[in-house]
Amino acid sequence: MSGDGPLLRVTGLEAAYGRARVLFGVDVEVGAGRLVCVMGRNGVGKTTLLNAVMGVLPPTGGTVVFDGEDVTRLPTHERVRRGMGYVPQGHETFPQLTVADNLRVTLEATRHRDAAAIDEALEVFPRLKQFLGRRAGFLSGGQQQQLAMARALVTRPRLLILDEPTEGIQPSIVAEIEEAIERLHRERGLAVLLVEQYLELAERLADSFVIIEAGVVRRAGGADDLRDDEVKRLLAV
Numbered sequence: 001m002s003g004d005g006p007l008l009r010v011t012g013l014e015a016a017y018g019r020a021r022v023l024f025g026v027d028v029e030v031g032a033g034r035l036v037c038v039m040g041r042n043g044v045g046k047t048t049l050l051n052a053v054m055g056v057l058p059p060t061g062g063t064v065v066f067d068g069e070d071v072t073r074l075p076t077h078e079r080v081r082r083g084m085g086y087v088p089q090g091h092e093t094f095p096q097l098t099v100a101d102n103l104r105v106t107l108e109a110t111r112h113r114d115a116a117a118i119d120e121a122l123e124v125f126p127r128l129k130q131f132l133g134r135r136a137g138f139l140s141g142g143q144q145q146q147l148a149m150a151r152a153l154v155t156r157p158r159l160l161i162l163d164e165p166t167e168g169i170q171p172s173i174v175a176e177i178e179e180a181i182e183r184l185h186r187e188r189g190l191a192v193l194l195v196e197q198y199l200e201l202a203e204r205l206a207d208s209f210v211i212i213e214a215g216v217v218r219r220a221g222g223a224d225d226l227r228d229d230e231v232k233r234l235l236a237v
C-alpha cells in the first residue's frame with residue numbers, strides 16, 4: 001500500500017491512565033521484515049506503549065502510522081485487520097475453549113477466513129498439535145504462550161507485536177519460542193516489535209532496539225550497540 005517508509009511509524013506517542021501520564025512522546029519505527037526490541041526496566045511503560053500502538057489504550061497524543069495509513073484513532077480490531085498482530089503480556093487465551101477452538105474463533109474473526117492459516121500457525125508451534133482437544137486453561141504457561149502467539153498468526157499479520165513472550169516460562173519452551181520468533185522473522189520475513197527484558201535474547205534476535213525509561217526513549221540503536229555499558233546501566237535492576 002505505502003511503498004516507501006517503515007511498516008510501522010510511531011511518532012511522539014503519549015499515553016496516560018486518567019491523570020497519571022505514562023508515555024511522554026515516544027518515537028519508534030519498524031521497517032518491513034525488521035525485528036525491533038523494546039527494552040527497559042519494570043514499570044517504564046513498555047506495555048503501555050504496545051497498548052497505545054494497538055489502540056487498546058487510546059493515545060492522548062502522537063500518531064501511529066501503519067503501512068502508510070494513520071491508524072491512531074482506529075479501534076483495535078481494525079488494526080488487526082490491517083495486519084497488526086498483538087500478543088499481550090501474560091499469554092491471553094480463552095481458557096474454557098480447547099486449543100482447536102481458540103484457533104477457530106480467531107479465524108472466524110479474520111477477514112480472510114482461510115482455514116489453512118490454522119495449519120500454518122501449528123507448523124510454527126508443532127507442540128500444540130498434541131493438545132488440540134485440551135482446554136487452554138489446562139495448558140502450561142509456556143504452552144499457553146505458544147497458543148496466544150499461534151492465535152495472532154492465524155490473523156496472518158505483517159507485523160507481530162509481542163509483549164515479553166518468555167516471561168515466567170520454563171526454559172525448554174523459552175528456547176522454542178525464541179526459535180519460532182527467529183524463524184518467523186528470518187524465513188517468513190515477518191516484522192516484529194518485541195518487548196523483551198533479557199538482553200542476551202535481544203542481542204540474538206534484534207536488528208535494532210529502543211530503551212524506554214520513565215516514558216521516554218533514552219537510547220536507540222542497532223543490535224551491536226546493545227553491548228554498550230550504557231545499555232547495561234539502563235537495564236540493570
Ligand SMILES: Nc1ncnc2c1ncn2[C@@H]1O[C@H](COP(=O)(O)OP(=O)(O)OP(=O)(O)O)[C@@H](O)[C@H]1O
Pocket residue numbers: 017020022040041042043044045046047048049089
Ligand atoms: N491500568 C493501569 N492503571 C493505572 N496505572 C497503570 C496501569 N497499567 C500500568 N500502569 C502504570 O503505568 C506505568 C507503566 O506500566 P507498564 O505496564 O506500561 O510498564 P512495563 O514497562 O510494561 O512494566 P513490566 O516490565 O513490569 O511489564 C507503571 O507506573 C504502572 O504502574
Ligand SMILES: [Mg+2]
Pocket residue numbers: 046047048089163
Ligand atoms: Mg509490561
